[in-house]
Amino acid sequence: MELTDADLIARVLADDDQHAFGELVRRHQSSVRGLLRQLTRTDIALADDLAQETFLRVYKNLGSFRGEAQFSTWLYRIAYNCFREDARKRKELVGVDEEQWQAEQDPHTVDPGLRHDLMHALSLLPLHERTAIVLCCQNGLSHDEAARVLEIPLGTVKTNVLRGREKLKRTLAAWAPN
Amino acid sequence: MKGMIDDETLDRQLREAVPYIDDDGFTARVMAGLPAAPREPRWLRAMVLFGLALLGCGVAYLLSGGGRIVREGVIQMADFPIWLLLVFAFGCGLVVGAFAVIFAIRRTPEVRDLTRLEF
Numbered sequence: 001m002e003l004t005d006a007d008l009i010a011r012v013l014a015d016d017d018q019h020a021f022g023e024l025v026r027r028h029q030s031s032v033r034g035l036l037r038q039l040t041r042t043d044i045a046l047a048d049d050l051a052q053e054t055f056l057r058v059y060k061n062l063g064s065f066r067g068e069a070q071f072s073t074w075l076y077r078i079a080y081n082c083f084r085e086d087a088r089k090r091k092e093l094v095g096v097d098e099e100q101w102q103a104e105q106d107p108h109t110v111d112p113g114l115r116h117d118l119m120h121a122l123s124l125l126p127l128h129e130r131t132a133i134v135l136c137c138q139n140g141l142s143h144d145e146a147a148r149v150l151e152i153p154l155g156t157v158k159t160n161v162l163r164g165r166e167k168l169k170r171t172l173a174a175w176a177p178n
Numbered sequence: 179m180k181g182m183i184d185d186e187t188l189d190r191q192l193r194e195a196v197p198y199i200d201d202d203g204f205t206a207r208v209m210a211g212l213p214a215a216p217r218e219p220r221w222l223r224a225m226v227l228f229g230l231a232l233l234g235c236g237v238a239y240l241l242s243g244g245g246r247i248v249r250e251g252v253i254q255m256a257d258f259p260i261w262l263l264l265v266f267a268f269g270c271g272l273v274v275g276a277f278a279v280i281f282a283i284r285r286t287p288e289v290r291d292l293t294r295l296e297f
Contacts, residue, residue: 029205
C-alpha cells in the first residue's frame with residue numbers, strides 16, 4: 001500500500017519521521033529540480049543547490065502546510081521563492097551547461113533538433129512568461145495553482161502563458177507540419 | 179507558408195522535453211543537511227526515569243509503614259492455593275504483554291500500516 005503525501009507529512013509532523021520525509025523528497029525531487037533548471041536556464045549546479053534549499057525549508061516549515069492546496073503546489077511555491085531570492089542576490093543568472101543538459105535528455109521521445117530549439121526558445125522567454133509556461137504547460141499546474149505559486153493575479157498568469165505560447169509557436173514554426 | 183504548432187502539441191513537446199531526473203544521491207544530500215532533532219540524550223532520559231521509579235518505590239515503602247503491607251501481603255499470598263498464584267501470574271503477564279504490543283505498534287510505522295489494512 002503506497003502512502004499518500006498527506007500520510008507522509010502526518011508522520012513527519014507526529015513522529016519527526018525522517019524516513020517519511022526522505023520518501024517525500026524522492027517523490028518530488030525530479031519535478032522540483034526540473035522546474036529550477038528551467039528557471040535558472042539549465043544551470044544544473046545552481047538548480048540543485050536551490051532544490052536542496054527548497055527541501056530544507058519544506059522540512060522546517062512543514063507545520064505551516066495547511067493542506068488546502070496540493071503539496072506539490074506548496075512545494076513549487078517554496079522553490080520559486082528560493083529561486084527569486086537567489087536571483088535577487090545575483091541580479092543576473094549565468095551559466096548554461098549546455099553539454100550536460102543535452103546529455104540528460106531522453107533521445108527517444110522527442111526529436112533532438114526540436115528539443116534543442118524548444119529548450120532554446122524557452123530559455124529566451126522573459127522570466128515571468130517562462131515560469132508560467134514551465135508551471136502550467138510542463139508541470140501540469142492549473143492557472144489558479146500557478147497564480148498561488150507565483151503570488152500574482154490569475155489574469156496575469158493566463159496572459160503570460162498565452163504570450164509565452166505564442167512566442168514559442170512563432171519560434172518553432174519551422175517544425176509545424178505542412 | 180508553414181502553419182503553427184497547435185497548443186496541445188506544444189504542451190506535449192514541452193512535457194516530453196523534460197525527462198525524469200534520476201535521484202543520483204540528491205535525497206541523501208538533503209537528508210544529510212536536515213537539522214538534528216533537539217532531543218536530550220537517551221542515557222539522560224533513562225537515568226531520569228530510573229531515578230523517578232526509585233523515588234516512587236522509596237515513598238511507597240515509607241508510606242506503607244516500612245514495608246508492613248508488603249510483608250503481610252506476602253504472608254497472605256503464601257496461603258493461596260498454587261493454581262490461584264499461577265492464574266495471577268498469567269494475568270499479570272497478559273497485561274504487561276498487551277502494553278508492550280500497544281507501545282510497539284505506536285513506535286513502529288511499518289506495523290502501524292498493517293493495522294490500517296482492510297480486508
